[in-house]
Amino acid sequence: MSDEPQPDIVHLNLPLSPEEARSLSLGDMVLLDGEVTVSAGMITQERIIEALESGEDLPFDLQGQAFFHMGSNCREENGKWLPNYVNPTTSTRFDALMPTIIRGLGLTSVGGKGGMGPQCVEAMQEIGCVYFSMPGGASPLLTNGVVERLETGWDDLIEQFRLARYQLKSFGPVTVAIDAHGNSMFQKLQQEAADKLPGILQELAAARQK
Amino acid sequence: MPITYDIIRKASRDLYEWSLKKVPDDTLEALAQAEKKETKLASRRTLQFMQAAARAAETEDRHACSDAGFPAYFVKIGTKLTLDGDIRRAFVDGFEDLVKTIEPPILKFITHPLTMERSYTGRDMPALSFDVIDGADYMEITCSPKALGSGRWADMKIFVYPKIEEIEAYFMDCVLAAGSQHCPPVIIGMGIGGSFDHAAKMAKKATLRKIGSKHSDPMIQDMEERLLIAVNKTGFGPMGTGGDTTALAVHVDYAHGHSFVPVAVCFNCWINRRTTLRISNDGEVTRLE
Numbered sequence: 405m406s407d408e409p410q411p412d413i414v415h416l417n418l419p420l421s422p423e424e425a426r427s428l429s430l431g432d433m434v435l436l437d438g439e440v441t442v443s444a445g446m447i448t449q450e451r452i453i454e455a456l457e458s459g460e461d462l463p464f465d466l467q468g469q470a471f472f473h474m475g476s477n478c479r480e481e482n483g484k485w486l487p488n489y490v491n492p493t494t495s496t497r498f499d500a501l502m503p504t505i506i507r508g509l510g511l512t513s514v515g516g517k518g519g520m521g522p523q524c525v526e527a528m529q530e531i532g533c534v535y536f537s538m539p540g541g542a543s544p545l546l547t548n549g550v551v552e553r554l555e556t557g558w559d560d561l562i563e564q565f566r567l568a569r570y571q572l573k574s575f576g577p578v579t580v581a582i583d584a585h586g587n588s589m590f591q592k593l594q595q596e597a598a599d600k601l602p603g604i605l606q607e608l609a610a611a612r613q614k
Numbered sequence: 615m616p617i618t619y620d621i622i623r624k625a626s627r628d629l630y631e632w633s634l635k636k637v638p639d640d641t642l643e644a645l646a647q648a649e650k651k652e653t654k655l656a657s658r659r660t661l662q663f664m665q666a667a668a669r670a671a672e673t674e675d676r677h678a679c680s681d682a683g684f685p686a687y688f689v690k691i692g693t694k695l696t697l698d699g700d701i702r703r704a705f706v707d708g709f710e711d712l713v714k715t716i717e718p719p720i721l722k723f724i725t726h727p728l729t730m731e732r733s734y735t736g737r738d739m740p741a742l743s744f745d746v747i748d749g750a751d752y753m754e755i756t757c758s759p760k761a762l763g764s765g766r767w768a769d770m771k772i773f774v775y776p777k778i779e780e781i782e783a784y785f786m787d788c789v790l791a792a793g794s795q796h797c798p799p800v801i802i803g804m805g806i807g808g809s810f811d812h813a814a815k816m817a818k819k820a821t822l823r824k825i826g827s828k829h830s831d832p833m834i835q836d837m838e839e840r841l842l843i844a845v846n847k848t849g850f851g852p853m854g855t856g857g858d859t860t861a862l863a864v865h866v867d868y869a870h871g872h873s874f875v876p877v878a879v880c881f882n883c884w885i886n887r888r889t890t891l892r893i894s895n896d897g898e899v900t901r902l903e
């Protein structure tokens with residue numbers, strides 16, 4: 405164990421303003437309140453781009469909002485849609501689409517797991533947008549931070565691909581893994597690992613001699 | 615009394631549900647050990663969060679992850695048992711039962727590889743692998759559903775007369791390519807030798823080995839040990855928080871073959887979905903994990 409300081413986990417309300425997004429630093433751990441739109445579908449993002457290009461309305465307004473790469477499933481209880489589970493999906497697979505979406509919708513936060521590529525990082529810096537990384541496979545605790553589903557759009561798609569707007573309360577903690585200043589924890593770790601690789605291979609060679 | 619279609623149908627259904635709602639005990643133990651050793655706060659917090667989520671899944675009857683994956687089973691059939699009824703059909707119907715009855719429901723993940731259409735059924739679903747156990751009068755079934763995040767980083771390469779260092783360098787390339795996108799800390803399996811298909815199967819089966827178990831061959835034991843140290847020096851850490859625990863285990867297996875050597879590497883994410891049960895010849899079902 406090390407003796408690094410234990411920073412308090414602060415609450416943020418979604419959607420962030422671009423200024424709020426810019427005030428966050430890489431590695432900040434935060435709890436999220438407010439509203440977010442989620443979807444785990446590639447086809448959903450393709451439709452968003454089509455709508456942006458044709459000027460067609462989206463099922464609900466996403467300008468300046470939070471958009472998470474997340475799948476979800478709900479049940480109806482007393483006229484409310486309560487979550488059975490939510491969980492992030494790997495964001496990198498949307499790398500070709502997200503720069504257009506971040507710019508087109510002026511998103512101020514994106515969430516998911518595994519990070520996003522350099523072109524997304526660039527778009528985020530331009531707009532004032534951060535990436536919240538959350539643990540995959542910790543669904544029960546993440547779901548505890550979801551109050552209810554407010555609405556869905558594109559209901560012709562399968563459940564996890566629809567656009568779904570949720571109310572959050574103390575969702576997370578999630579980590580700011582790409583900030584709005586061009587820094588990405590994922591790129592940093594990838595670079596560091598690549599730098600360490602020759603040394604690691606030497607150590608493996610030494611271990612083989614034992 | 616033979617092992618019947620009905621028994622296997624129910625067993626395959628139950629195994630899948632258990633695998634979704636319980637992180638195996640060896641894995642929880644390994645996460646707890648990793649948490650003690652982690653030097654980075656964010657990584658420790660992530661490991662704590664994972665353990666708490668896993669406990670909640672088990673005690674509150676919830677899914678550990680929303681990606682329920684596609685059904686995959688490993689079946690070992692004792693040569694002394696008797697079977698009655700269609701066994702493949704039992705798995706197909708068992709999965710259909712699961713889809714109809716599991717609470718909360720699972721989403722559609724079975725994907726047509728060419729049209730990307732999603733469904734609850736599909737060609738060759740569940741993915742079944744059969745093996746025999748000589749002399750045994752029981753059947754063992756392991757269920758390990760495969761989801762996107764941990765499935766997509768598997769890789770394979772065919773070498774000719776490779777040196778061990780080439781194999782290990784390739785292994786590290788696979789580790790770096792995956793980075794932290796497969797929900798680490800992961801369990802890594804590597805299969806060396808045999809044929810193309812056999813190496814892949816060995817790698818997959820190696821991920822199913824219990825954490826802490828040892829390979830029977832000392833040469834492989836040493837390799838597993840040094841590769842685990844090497845992986846954890848990369849610094850990706852739990853969910854990419856940059857800590858010391860990128861893998862909980864590296865499991866290697868090998869088979870003799872010819873002078874071309876396929877090497878397959880695959881991963882299982884930290885929830886390490888894996889459940890096993892045994893059905894004895896009198897139809898008694900025992901959950902092994």
Ligand code: SF4
Pocket residue numbers: 491492493540541542679680681761762763764796797883884885
């Ligand atoms: S890799 Fe595993 S833990 Fe991560 S999202 Fe996929 S199934 Fe869940």
